[in-house]
Amino acid sequence: MSATTVHPPLVPRRTAAALGVLSVAAALGAGHLVAGLVSPVSSPFLAVGNSAIALAPQWLVDVAKSAFGTADKPVLLAGMALVLVGAAVGVGLLSRGRPQPGVRALVGLGLLGFAAVALSPAFTPVDLLAPAAAAGAGVLALRRLHALALPGTPRAGSGVDRRTMLVGTSALVGFGALAAGGLGQLLGSRLAGSREEVTARLARVALAERAPAIPAGAAFPELGTPTFLTPNADFYRIDTALRIPTQTAADWSLRVHGMVDRELTLTFDDLLARPLRERTVTMICVSNEVGDDYISTADFVGVDLREVLLEAGVAPGADQVLSTSSDGLWTAGTPLEVLLEPDRGALLAVGMNGEALPPEHGFPVRMVVPGLYGYVSATKWVTDLEVTTFDRKQAYWLQRGWGRLGPVKTQSRIDVPRSAGSAPAGAVTVAGIAWSQPVGISRVEVRLDDGPWADAELATEVGGDTWRMWRAVVDAAPGSHVVTVRATDANGVTQTEERAPVLPDGATGHHSVVFTAL
CATH class of the missing domain: 3.90.420.10 (Oxidoreductase, molybdopterin-binding domain)
Structure with a gap:
């Protein structure tokens, strides 16, 4: 007669993954709440994001700006959230049998938050309260939820069965994390009255x-x-x-x-x-x-x-x-x-x-x-x-790697017609803006296809420190056309046609728009 192998009880995979997510959510909520009380930038989640920005190589920054523009920060935060969800699932799966592996993983995440907060340029010792609260809340939540989720756990003394207790506690942790995070956000945004x-x-x-x-x-x-x-x-x-x-x-x-x-x-x-x-x-x-x-x-x-x-x-x-x-x-x-x-x-x-x-x-x-x-x-x-x-x-x-002095370069832009847009054939209105601080703009010219440059009408000048609007009319036969603009500053210097990227000190080149005359 062979001996029977006894396997230790395990938390079901889906349940374990959910408990990991709830534990990390509790950590984030607690950290955000304490950060709202002491210093908004000490939120571990935001501190890690700020460190990522500070340490990112220039090529990556350029790619993010090119791909996402002013949405680069929401995209970064969303990406971090997805990574955290994956890490939280891992924390839960590591803890199917015992909570200790998940606890160690949470402590590792907590140390990452501690380092990001401590390395912040505006760091003060009180800022460490936020990552400490985050780590403590995450560990406590994981231990409590794991104890309720593990098969074989005795019924609670109140007579409530283990499953009901687990569901209630999970809901409490989830809602508590949301409430703590929301309150932390509110506390960190106390500017309306001021x-x-x-x-x-x-x-x-x-x-x-x-x-x-x-x-x-x-x-x-x-x-x-x-x-x-x-x-x-x-x-x-x-x-x-x-x-x-x-x-x-x-x-x-x-x-x-x-x-x-x-x-x-x-x-x-x-x-x-x-x-x-x-x-x-x-x-x-x-x-x-x-x-x-x-x-x-x-x-x-x-x-x-x-x-x-x-x-x-x-x-x-x-x-x-x-x-x-x-x-x-x-x-x-x-x-x-x-x-x-x-x-x-x-x-x-x-x-x-x-x-x-x-x-x-x-x-x-x-x-x-x-x-x-x-x-x-x-x-x-x-x-x-x-x-x-x-x-x-x-x-x-x-x-x-950016330039030292950063003077604004003379530039111009076409706002109408839109790129890849259309307009009735014949007299087509072209309009846009030009700028050359601090001297101002004295002339704007437009060119249709390979034709000659023609002066545009300038709007009333406000000052050398501001942009200047312009408009012109071109005669466009039916078909596809390219309209190009160039500007001249008040010193008589015309912007260069040579294309240059924004790095190291600003882009140059003429702006052109392709449109169709119908």
């Missing part, structure tokens, strides 16, 4: 300088160009933040230090007590491909940055202002000589199009520097300005 107060305060301020009114003939939106001022909701957004920093105006301060005669620390009230100036500025991302739409215009209100630097007293030999965002994830190196130009108009901006800065555009304070691409000038959520040299400190994008 923004409303700032908007109201700005409405009461007598501006030291007001931007000229936008003339009626400054844009041709009826033809298909953008409106001259871009609504805040439509303003392009490019930054490295997976989660928008949530500093209130009352908690904000700016440190100006480094190669200065006197270090300054400014609060938000200090800024509003200074002369506030309103300036209309077009901002362009260096990642704007020829014909792309990473360009917008707004009325910004703020403090003249040159005046702040002169008050601090710039030491000889300095050639850069290194600005840092409140989460420490973004740094930009701005040429000092540009910021000190008397007519450049660089701002520490607090308002945008008649209201406080939107959270995604830098509330409570951001930098705006006309004539420079954003990667060297447009730091949002700015809290630190260090006067230094390019040799001593390299900003985020400079470390990744």
Whole structure:
């Protein structure tokens, strides 16, 4: 008579996978909740994502921007979520017999979260509370659910059977994870009241300088160009933040230090007590491909940055202002000589199009520097300005192979007709935008197919710091056509036809559109 082999009880595969997912969900919810209480950027999930952005090679960043544009962050988060679901299923399957293998896997994930939080540029010791809470909640959830799911577990003393207890506990863990995560998100987004107060305060301020009114003939939106001022909701957004920093105006301060005669620390009230100036500025991302739409215009209100630097007293030999965002994830190196130009108009901006800065555009304070691409000038959520040299400190994008100075290049774009679109044969209206900061645009020309260049009609000029709309009429016979545009700046320099990629300091080349005349 052969001996009978006794197999230890195992949690069913599907049940084990579900328990792993619930345990990881509990960990994420607890971490997000504690992060909302202490520091939003200490959420382990977001910290890992931010580390991925910081450590990603430039070629991967370029691929993500090209493939997903401004949706690159949601895509990254979605990808991370899928990876976590897979890892959570693995945690559950490892724990079919005993919880220890899954616990060890959860601890490994927890250590990854600890490392990501600890390596964050804005790290403080209290930030470790979030990954600690995440690891603890995940382990506790897994142990409790495993004990209920393992066949042979005795009935609860209350008389409730094991299956009912498991289902109830699983539901409680799931809903608890969702509630904790949602509450953490809510706690980390406490800006509405602060923004409303700032908007109201700005409405009461007598501006030291007001931007000229936008003339009626400054844009041709009826033809298909953008409106001259871009609504805040439509303003392009490019930054490295997976989660928008949530500093209130009352908690904000700016440190100006480094190669200065006197270090300054400014609060938000200090800024509003200074002369506030309103300036209309077009901002362009260096990642704007020829014909792309990473360009917008707004009325910004703020403090003249040159005046702040002169008050601090710039030491000889300095050639850069290194600005840092409140989460420490973004740094930009701005040429000092540009910021000190008397007519450049660089701002520490607090308002945008008649209201406080939107959270995604830098509330409570951001930098705006006309004539420079954003990667060297447009730091949002700015809290630190260090006067230094390019040799001593390299900003985020400079470390990744981008150019040092980042001046905006003369460019033009066709908005109508649309690429691969159609229009009635005969007189076809062509319209678009052109820009060349800070000098402005003096001429725009269009060409149909291989014909001669012809002058376009320019919209009323608002200023050298803004885009300029244009329109023209071409005579198109039935069939397929190519229309091309080029612009000339106020100094008489025409944009180059030579194609260049965005790396290292901005794209060049003429924009062309293929359309069909019917």
